[in-house]
Amino acid sequence: MKGSNTEVVREKLEQATHLMKKHHVDTWLIMTREGSDPALPLLVGVRSVHQAAIFLRNSGKHLVLTSKSDAGSYEATGLFEHVHIYEAAIEEKFLSIWKGLTIQKLALNISEHDHLCDGFTFGLYTWLLNTVGKDALQQVETSSEQMLSELRSVKTSTEIETIKNAVHATTDIFETVHKKMKPYMTELEIGNLFVAEMKERGVSSGLGGAYDPPLVCAVRHGLAHRKPSDRKVEPGDLVIVDFSLKYDDYVSDIARTIYFVRAGETEAPQEIEHAFRTAHRAITASIEALKVGKKGYEVDEVGRKVIEEAGYPTIRHSVGHQIGRATHDGGTILGPKRVPARPAVEGTIRAGEVYAIEPTVIQDDGLPCMLVEENVLVTPDGPVILSKRQEELWLVKE
Structure with missing residues (x-):
């Protein structure tokens, strides 16, 4: 290292x-x-x-x-x-x-x-x-x-390879932990599964302390930037995990949403599946718009429009941000245009930048929320997805 x-x-x-x-x-x-x-x-x-x-x-x-x-x-x-x-x-x-x-x-x-x-x-x-x-x-x-x-913002070849390693480790841990999740575990117990996998691989958290757990939120208990709680995850719960991992001083930032199925169910209810498909379409559209020369707010507009046209409230945060040595690495942000102007969202996208793309379905009162976040490299020939995409809503069965 x-x-x-x-x-x-x-x-x-x-x-x-x-x-x-x-x-x-x-x-x-x-x-x-x-x-x-x-x-x-x-x-x-x-x-x-x-x-x-x-x-x-x-x-x-x-x-x-x-x-x-x-x-x-x-x-x-x-x-x-x-x-x-x-x-x-x-x-x-x-x-x-x-x-x-x-x-x-x-x-x-x-x-x-x-x-x-x-x-x-x-x-x-x-x-x-x-x-x-x-x-x-x-x-x-x-x-x-x-x-x-x-x-x-503009990463060198060594930086890009290091970020790729961080992303690979993150998606590998996600897939390993997904197989170990069980109903009635607490949010914190799920978070600690990630901590154990980080220690085994010799990597650390990209946010907070070296072995802090990721954000683990059962939507029923409230979606926010908070530490995982000792409240249990039950069948019928949607759980969002937002995980930033540090590898050799560079980080990933990837989120996945998991549905804990009820007895007798073989898949998630239609309203939950619709929320996932909307977030997936918004991510796809945002990635396709992530091209050299675009302004940050132009990409935000694309992803935000998909969420809003599906009937959901507008996104409360930006569609995306840069990652590198920090989980929020400065530079151009894929956020909404405002008055007075925000310099970060007026910034121009450049080849060599790496973005976390996260157009999110956010609703209150326990209604379905969906956070899926992918990491994408900007190249002169177009965007390259570094993370292994979540193509389907993940399920956990009893």
């Missing part, structure tokens, strides 16, 4: 260098302490304990200023042309490097819209302002948001 992570960082730094040239940025400055910037694992792969300044250069000759105790971690990466060390105070050496670089345009990880692009803390920005001077900084600074958003 360690080797693949090193390869990912090298690939992402190559991407960063290309993006800096594209946006006419000569220097990208990342300031960190105690791993404060979420871009660090993606771009550097080192978590500084003490304050550090990482200077990415569009020439590819990157450098870092770090404490003596953290220097070895940066040197071990082999990614930096120079690893500069400060002993007590960082300011003097920082200014020396700053003046020597003759910076014309400086990108900082500051964003009003995307928390994953907003890693430059106010405290460190104040430090930078005081160290180099307000006028000197304001003449060159710009936000890295466009670059960093694309960097997170």
Whole structure:
């Protein structure tokens, strides 16, 4: 795993260098302490304990200023042309490097819209302002948001293969656990079946703690983003399982819906089957619309229309979102267009992005709900489904 992570960082730094040239940025400055910037694992792969300044250069000759105790971690990466060390105070050496670089345009990880692009803390920005001077900084600074958003969104070949491994492990666990589900198990007991399978495969949860169970909701007990409860699942219940798995620092996000049949039933009631078929059609339509150049809201409109035209309430969330190092990985979101405009849904879909597609049937008062979620890679030739699709409503019999 360690080797693949090193390869990912090298690939992402190559991407960063290309993006800096594209946006006419000569220097990208990342300031960190105690791993404060979420871009660090993606771009550097080192978590500084003490304050550090990482200077990415569009020439590819990157450098870092770090404490003596953290220097070895940066040197071990082999990614930096120079690893500069400060002993007590960082300011003097920082200014020396700053003046020597003759910076014309400086990108900082500051964003009003995307928390994953907003890693430059106010405290460190104040430090930078005081160290180099307000006028000197304001003449060159710009936000890295466009670059960093694309960097997170457009996956490299190694990232795509790792996500595929996460998806494969997820669908394999789903199929294994489905065979072990029984009526009168509690939601938590079902969730713990997933935890046991994760431990056996050496993977972990993509949300929360390493071995937190997935979302397991019997619709009768209320559909929400909540932890599985100790309430029992009985015949006649619809159960939704939303499962994000982490494999080598990359995640999947897949959901399945299961019907626990009553005595004498051989299949789900018609109203439940109709809800499943509607969600399935909405997913298919959304995937078919997921093409390079489309806007996020354009894909949302397609999936949302299928749900609404079948007579169900409109979806309460977006039709889809990106996955990668996080279950909600920033960048373009497949959500509804609103006023004022949301930058994320106005974003353009690019090749190399991976989306979780989840147009959902959501109803209140215990009426049938249906969440089926698939993971899809965008390619120049069209969308490629990475997950093994749920083509039929899963059943559990006594």
